Amino acid sequence: MAVVLPVGTRKGLFLLRSEDHRTWEVEGPLLEGWAVYHAIVDPRDGTLHAATNNPFYGASVHRSSDQGKSWERSEELGLPEGGELKLNATWHIEPGRGSELWLGGDPGVLFRSDDGGRTWQLNEALFAHPTRERWQPGAGGMCTHSIQLADGVMYVAISAAGAFRSEDEGATWTPINKNVAAEFMPDPFPEVGQCVHKLLVHPKRPERVWQQNHCGVYRSDDRGDTWERLDGNGLPTSFGFPLALDPEDPDVAYVIPEQSQEHHYTADGRLGVYRTSDGGASWELASNGLPQRAWVAVLREGLAYDDEAIYFGTQSGSVWTAPRGGSDWMEAARDLPPVLSVEAAPA
């Protein structure tokens, strides 16, 4: 099936297209001048949405209904006037129920749009969460980077505030961080303050939630009420950013470990994708075709999957893809600007 990868980079958006997953056409850069932290093709209408940031002109969201030929910028997006906080960055866009669209941003904020991304309304419950004073920014800012909706439940994850769950469409948010370590805090198991790097819900088994955290890899089988740490048994380190799942098999997950929290490059000096096929009880290297010697980084939005393949982009400007299972990797593009995000959609 033909596929398009919206690849967000520090210097604009690139669209990678392929009919056969072997030969790739690269279009771009689009949205020149903007760092694209995340971009998606909305499966409901094919609209491209991009979380765009510029050091001079601030945080924004752009949308295109003609495959990137022309763009509109969201006009109403920001935090309440007269407050102390400002919108520092936009981080993640996620389609929701019906026509709704969700946007995560820094400082630990969530917006909803009901008009296709033209205007955005702040989620007040998360903005005014009673634990907010205990949140703190990670190295990438205090970003709401993961938004998941499954089976009537919504999840967000924020660095470094932790994961939160809402069962009333965002009216209230419950911290779900039990057993998740925050080894950089005086209390290593606090209610909030964990540094989640990526959180995903399995699409076919919505009570199963995975996270790659600053302090380990975790799985929950009860919608985040409790978590099990999974980063022994085959992973070279517990630290990393991206996470991918398998669309059918809820026991499969992929991570790309980094050397340590001080050294943000691939563990053991190799570009290693690690796969579990048993729910995280064990991990194995799935890196055939990837460089054996490499010190690169894959950011939290840099790993994606669809029904046929998995994909990731590096800060050194390469995009790699492999069939489901991660058995054989090939380079789809190279020498792009630093890759911030990768997604996949039917072309």
Next chain:
Amino acid sequence: MAVVLLPAVLAAEAGGQKRFELEAATVGDALRQLPVRNLLFDEQGELRRLINVFVDGVDVRGGRLLQEPLQPGSEVRVVGAVAGG
């Protein structure tokens, strides 16, 4: 009538228009009339930190900034600060 000149990224966001002729008494009046005003000002109404404004070649951050008065024919140039590496 003052003239406002935008850099490339802002001009692209203004539909490709780089030059605007506006009736404005001050720098703030002029900038707030632009279609890219929400890229120039944050939600608290403050001019973003890394945006500089020159009026007839003079940096108004060293003067009255948004209150800087404009004269007929004043040229207001919006410039990103020299930043990064």
